[in-house]
Amino acid sequence: MRKVALIVLIITTLILLVYKLSPQPINQLVSTISKSISAVNKDSLTIASRVNAPKGFRRATYAKGSFQDYIRHYKLKPFGSKIINYDTSEYYWQKGHIGILEVPVPKNGLQQCADALIRIRSEYLWDNNRKDEIGFNFTSGHYCSWSKYAKGFRPKINGNKVTFHKTATSDYSKSNFYKYLNLLYTYSGTLSLYQELKTITNVEALQIGDMLILGGSPGHIVMLADQVTNNKGENLFLLIQGNTPAQSVHLVKNLEDNALSPWYDLKLNAVIPVSNFTFYNSKFARFK
Template sequence: MKKYVFVGLVIVVLILLIRTTSKGRHLTNHVKGTITEMVSSPNYINKEGDSILTRVALPDGYKRKEYSKGSFQDYLRNYPLKTYGSPIINYDDSKYFAQHWHDAILEVPVPKNGLQQCADALMRLRAEYLWEKNRKDEIGFNFTSGHYCSWKKYAEGYRPKINGNKVSFHKTAAANYSEASFYKYLNLIFTYAGTLSLSTELPKVDIKDLKIGDMLVKPGTPGHIEIIVDHAVDENGKSLFLLAQGNTPAQNVCLLKNFEDTKISPWYRFTENESVYTPSYYFENPIFIRFK
């Protein structure tokens, strides 16, 4: 009986692939993900692992790229995870509709205000890293208007006055350098920055020079953005990467499976001038950017 069910699912996928345009190809991932559960593939997941480093094993012939201790790359690779099998939860405590896309949930709290969407979650990761490393003066992001908003000026009491695309900053509050003030600052960033501002503000990275912390972005309103959280190389210098994302509606940050190449999932290969398909998004012309 299972054999007939499997064959039926394969037929469904083939029909969908034939009827789906290349731009819509990622829509078939919902079905392909179900079949992946039924097909024997290499399993690189250690269910007991409590960080990205310990949760995901390496394919044969690969070793993890070395990064300096205390770097942003090291921070992401060792980021703590929720217990294996934890669901993706939206900001309103509802479950995200697609629970088969991920192999891990990062321990990134989701505010109940619904502001922390895809780009916001990654800006939070970067800002919290700088906060923890006592590099607070480096925390700052551009609004979509192009105006730079730093944590330093916010902490000193400066607030933006926004009129369309015109932004000016005025000292209207008492200085407050507390952690609570820091998260209010992030909510402001989440409101006025996003994928479009990040793609405009940050330098682009050549696919041959990618490292942990670099982001795959589709600029737009809406657009989408995902971040590299681990990096492995083989003896020939070929690289594999792990991708994580926040999403809309605001929800848990998750480590993504790879439905396009299940033999190495959740690892990804990136090839110059080739589209990237992830469970939730199709990047037709991949652009990679890097935090300064």
């Protein structure tokens, strides 16, 4: 109660001070302060419970057990947790996020931005008994499936030529699954995903699990992690990302719009700054 009373006292003092200096923006100030207080629930440990819907918006409906529902309820570390690099060092910039996802970061440094999203998608398919759907293209365009890897098939790579040969015993274990993912991290990335995934050409069709992507070397990719809508059919989204160097997957702030943050109003072919990266001609894609 003392903390609450102190916060109220500080806010009241700030409002009175600004009102004396400039009485015109008082309503705007109150609105901004209210948003900043209520936008984030610091004690909550999922994406959906960490961030409240803005006034006039409600969360979009998705079926329980869907990929969208899985992402929306992804577990978060306690509020204030820092972005950690693969070598256990702290990332140099900690001001662009409001949550850290419970996604372990391998010490080999391979799980970068695209890889982290490949992992999340693959783990969803694994957990929902859809293991035969797990598979991604290498940058060369060759498809590498979990089912073939589990049977012992391994790639032989010669430049851009890739062939698969049975050189290992069958192993369907979870530990072997993560060895398979490490293989994908090595030979897949934003460029292969951009070439492989379904392109979204209508911003109104965007949904949780879709990705804002720049395919290339270097490129970048972030995932739409939650969605709210209003009576006009307008949508806002939360975004998550991994990064290079390989580091904690995190829920990002909207640094360009403090009043809306952490929600984003996404547009096609637009300039969209996301944390410490800017997409200059925004393109969106979806897992098949």
